[in-house]
Amino acid sequence: MSVNLIRELASVLPPEGLVTDPDVLEAHRHDQAGWAAAGVPGVLVRPASTAEVQAVLRVAAALRVPVVARGAGSGLSGGANATDGCIVLSLTRMNRILEIDRRGLLAVVQPGVLNGALKAAAAEHGLWYAPDPASWEFSTIGGNVATNAGGLCCVKYGVTGDAVLGLEAVLADGSVVRTGGRTVKNVAGYDLTRLFVGSEGTLGVVTEATLRLRPRPPPATTLVASFPTLVGAGAAVTEIMASTRPSVLELMDRTTVRAVESFKPLGLDVESAALLLARSDAGGEQGVAECTRMVAACEAAGATFVAHSADEAEGELLLVARRLAFPALERQGATLLDDVGVPLSRIAELLAAVELIAERRGVLIGTFGHAGDGNMHPTLVFDRNDPDAVGRAKAAFDDILRVVLDMGGTITGEHGVGALKRPFLAAQLGPESLRLHHAIKSALDPLGLLNPGKML
Template sequence: MRTSRETLVGALEADLPDGAVVTDPDLLVPYRNDQASGAEAGQPAVAVFPRTTGQVQAVMRAAHARGVPVVPRGAGSGLSGGANATDGCMVLCLDRMDAIRDIRPADGYAVVEPGVINQRLRDAARTHDLWYAPDPASRDWCTIGGNIATNAGGLCCVKYGSTRDAVLGLEVVLADGRVTRIGRRGIKGVAGYDLVSLFVGSEGTLGVVTEARLRLRPLPAPPTTAIAVFPDLVSAGLAVESIMTVATPSLLELMDATTLAAVERFQPMGLDTSAAALLLAQSDLPGQAGEAEADAVVSVCEAAGATESYRSEDPVQADMLLGARRLAFPALERLGAWLLDDIAVPRSRLVETINGIERIAATRDVVIGTFGHAGDGNLHPMIVYPREDPDAGRRALAAFDDLLDLALKAGGTVSGEHGIGVIKRRVLADELDPVAQSLHDSIKQAFDPIGILNPGKALPLRP
């Protein structure tokens, strides 16, 4: 008699192309988890690689009929454990659905499949003098489907918003295999509930995105860059608060001393490692307007106590500094074991939060390198500790939880752009009141009544 697993595999192989169903345990290892450190992962029973919406429907029907958990997966670049497998699950890999189906300059949108790499879409849009704004640090390898699942952000969020602000419409396969198209083709539209926004950031718990209609913008002017060096993090935080009252920068990024030193060791480029913090701001207004906005940022930084503040006249230097910011994560990652946090607070509480991060590092006796999107209050404190040191690991975990508590006490959130996944699920209930938790449960029940879509992720953890 065939086992239920054999029956499932047989059904999948009947509907999918050769090579699209993988059961070999050794070949399944790369699909167990994403890049999150410290996130638990199980052993999947099977991984599938559909190429069409119809094949995704067949996969979901087979899973639904047998009650098999399904974990949707893009490039595995996530940092919350949102794509981590559970024991006995099916990993639904969407990276082979990678077509850019259409770009419509007159209507200002592109139609893409979920496996399209973020940077590839940006490059394709550029050939039409258009621009896809969301630019997470992993844009060279992360997929649009994963960006939608986590509502990914990036350096340009401060002016252009996160992925949700770029999604006009979606094609989604539901838990039982039904398919629906939601959203609109124009820039405006308010008919019905905003189901598109509901799916963006749902981390694969409500349905599987198989097509996205994404807003494209006119290609911005070459940026004008302002740089400021600060003797302490508090002065940098005060500068951020003031900058946002006089300018609308297209990015406003912060790196602390620990991060600057790590980046300089990783890739020497002459960074001032004696500084306590560096702010990098850009204006994408054209010509003299951009120069004036950058000059306003420089003046604010000087007033806040910057030891050095200037507008870069050299695009090469500006690109180098922006590259340094993008190297923050890989540079710190090389220093040892790590836990990356992703808190966001109101800008008026930024100084308080930065002070709190420093206190936590001292109290827990851990190294924390802080970088992030200061302009929208989204900080990435990265805890680094020695490998093979259990006591240091315990202190790091305690510091991680302290940082989440710090964000909530400042009126912020435990995740600005990485998602809840596995690693923050236990604290989500601290952010959501009981009524909001009940609404989450009701929404999940409506879309996935038997609970097969990405179980154990994103929703508040129940006692």
């Protein structure tokens, strides 16, 4: 720990904004990605305003100390992991909803606001904040913006970036930039808002977000279908997406279905190759028509069981299996939750490839995810105390990423690159795109102090 660093930070922050307790630092070393390397931070700062964030970054620049911005620590790629001697900049104290404009359909929030808190506040005005990552109850808006988080509803309503109208961010030198605005359409200049969304704290620290709200959708109709083959499930997905606009379209493979049924018996068909869950929130006759088309698509693709309900409570019960997917797999051992995306036409091919990798490597892998946009989560389950099992799981993880790239897919759909997938980024981007990435990073952070070792 640098005495000079602590002294300089103490001169610009109140006592409650500066933490050096080793136990607290330990708790802020890493996010939820167990395999990603994490260093030991030199200090934790908790600014309460944009001005205090500016002051911290100016001290960091003057002393050449790396800064790792952090929200709730719910990330899954090591994007918030500390480096040795760094400043961990926690934004959890900047947790105010500054404005909800009902007529303008927008909210202005600080980065430490919880996704769930914004949803609740919007609901009080009869509105809805759509992005819904699985961690919505405890993840922060700042973290959601940093990774461009998705969720179940993104198949119809888009990911976090589709809800961001404008941002305020502090750059590495302590200067403040505002991007976008309060309008839905805005093409004045380069799209800097999109540049910062998903940049994982490597280009600047987001200190305010202007977000799009929507009218609350009508009650949904929910559908569940079982398929004897992966090919059939894949065919149903492509036909549903070609003929309707589902608000949810999720898929679980056989391994995941069996894990869920073992965890909480729901009467699921454990012999089925895949389980598909879909929703339409169009409401009225349009919702009925959409559900009818989805049922027809499933039956035409060979579904052995199809059920649907317009009752809200029954619909939630049908979605219980999907919500239990990760907890059920996690119960069987240590897990590594992957996050990949492939073209819709290749979902069945991906699932089959993952099954082969699991068999070849001797690793339990359950796959579930957002079939409607091709974003799937192969989840590796292994014994953390068995070095051989860990080695086989790591090899399987790499195999999956290579297969995805061969399919023209992406190594991450919503969790981010972080430290975990950094070795594979160049293979996806190619040399010229990677060079452009480095040029942008150098222009905004010439000293390389913001979240070093992540993404690039």
